[in-house]
Amino acid sequence: MTDETCQWQGWRQATERALYGPGGFYLRPEGPAGHFRTSVHASPLFAAAVARLLREVAEELGTAEADLVDVGAGRGELLAGVLAATEGSGLTVRAYAVERAARPAGLDDRVVWTDRPPRGARGLLFANEWLDNVPVDVAEADAEGTVRYVEVRADGAERLGAPVSGPDAEWLARWWPLREPGARAEIGRPRDEAWAAAVTSLAAGRAVAVDYAHVRDSRPPFGSLTGFRAGREVPPVPDGSCDLTAHVALDACADPGPTGGPVGEGHAGAPGAAGPVLPAAELLTQREALRRLGVSGERPPLALASTDPTGYVRALAAAGEAAELTARGGLGDFLWLTQRVPPTTDR
Numbered sequence: 622m623t624d625e626t627c628q629w630q631g632w633r634q635a636t637e638r639a640l641y642g643p644g645g646f647y648l649r650p651e652g653p654a655g656h657f658r659t660s661v662h663a664s665p666l667f668a669a670a671v672a673r674l675l676r677e678v679a680e681e682l683g684t685a686e687a688d689l690v691d692v693g694a695g696r697g698e699l700l701a702g703v704l705a706a707t708e709g710s711g712l713t714v715r716a717y718a719v720e721r722a723a724r725p726a727g728l729d730d731r732v733v734w735t736d737r738p739p740r741g742a743r744g745l746l747f748a749n750e751w752l753d754n755v756p757v758d759v760a761e762a763d764a765e766g767t768v769r770y771v772e773v774r775a776d777g778a779e780r781l782g783a784p785v786s787g788p789d790a791e792w793l794a795r796w797w798p799l800r801e802p803g804a805r806a807e808i809g810r811p812r813d814e815a816w817a818a819a820v821t822s823l824a825a826g827r828a829v830a831v832d833y834a835h836v837r838d839s840r841p842p843f844g845s846l847t848g849f850r851a852g853r854e855v856p857p858v859p860d861g862s863c864d865l866t867a868h869v870a871l872d873a874c875a876d877p878g879p880t881g882g883p884v885g886e887g888h889a890g891a892p893g894a895a896g897p898v899l900p901a902a903e904l905l906t907q908r909e910a911l912r913r914l915g916v917s918g919e920r921p922p923l924a925l926a927s928t929d930p931t932g933y934v935r936a937l938a939a940a941g942e943a944a945e946l947t948a949r950g951g952l953g954d955f956l957w958l959t960q961r962v963p964p965t966t967d968r
């Protein structure tokens with residue numbers, strides 16, 4: 622075993638290295654689409670729905686020019702789709718891809734590629750499957766019920782470390798108490814901070830985070846940390862060979878409160894100076910959020926097949942894609958966290 626393989630680290634540090642360190646999983650040329658399908662890849666209907674949402678936000682702001690900030694933008698696929706969907710609509714979109722990976726070749730020149738959200742954006746900040754990739758520590762209650770950090774080696778072996786204390790312990794007590802020996806949780810505090818930093822970068826508009834998520838009444842008793850490689854779920858091993866992801870406690874992100882930690886300037890997710898006070902939040906399933914934006918899996922009327930066979934086939938294909946985006950037990954169960962930032966908010 623190499624020195625690195627032998628080293629024990631908390632999951633947050635190990636994940637940071639495996640995903641974003643030298644040769645890290647997310648910095649590779651194939652990008653996320655090389656390993657799994659998000660809603661963005663599943664259908665252009667998703668980008669069209671985001672374009673509709675952006676138009677709504679622009680109307681609310683009374684402007685024909687709006688910012689679209691895509692946090693955790695992958696290879697810019699969503700922005701490319703929204704730019705295409707808004708072409709000729711009269712809305713000017715200023716598109717920002719916030720990403721830790723490098724700008725891909727061939728991306729639309731109109732997309733600004735950056736490693737942090739622009740300050741003072743007016744429009745829509747959208748983060749699809751970003752927060753589940755913000756590294757977090759894992760905690761487990763030992764045989765006596767003491768809650769300890771889980772430490773991991775680069776080969777995936779685990780052991781229990783020091784007792785969880787300080788803000789992490791406060792976060793667990795508030796959002797994810799561990800009562801039984803063996804119970805595990807992902808400590809979502811860094812995600813709360815990352816989300817609050819993203820929301821507070823907006824001068825006006827809406828911030829939307831879409832992710833695999835749970836709320837206080839539905840936490841998984843043993844956590845949800847897992848790996849993905851080449852389209853398959855695999856054991857989470859922090860060696861850079863696979864994605865490392867855990868569902869997001871989105872109710873905590875919505876309301877970081879006293880233990881949410883400092884938020885301010887910096888990389889998306891980097892702690893800063895001031896305490897966050899986030900605007901009121903709404904949590905919806907993707908099924909409901911997309912339905913509101915006009916995406917439904919309803920099949921076209923059969924009569925269309927005889928009057929407009931080509932239109933019928935097209936509508937049928939769209940209904941199939943919409944059904945995938947809104948499916949129970951699949952993408953439709955994702956949660957959309959929306960926070961509206963009124964123009965008058967002092968920041």
Ligand SMILES: C[S@@+](CC[C@H](N)C(=O)[O-])C[C@H]1O[C@@H](n2cnc3c(N)ncnc32)[C@H](O)[C@@H]1O
Nearest residue numbers: 647653659661693695719720721749750889890
């Ligand atoms: C699961 S992928 C989602 C990509 C895209 N949003 C989609 O839905 O297809 C998560 C992306 O978030 C990026 N990411 C993670 N943490 C980030 C951060 N702090 N700032 C910017 N990008 C980040 C990763 O590099 C990765 O490309």
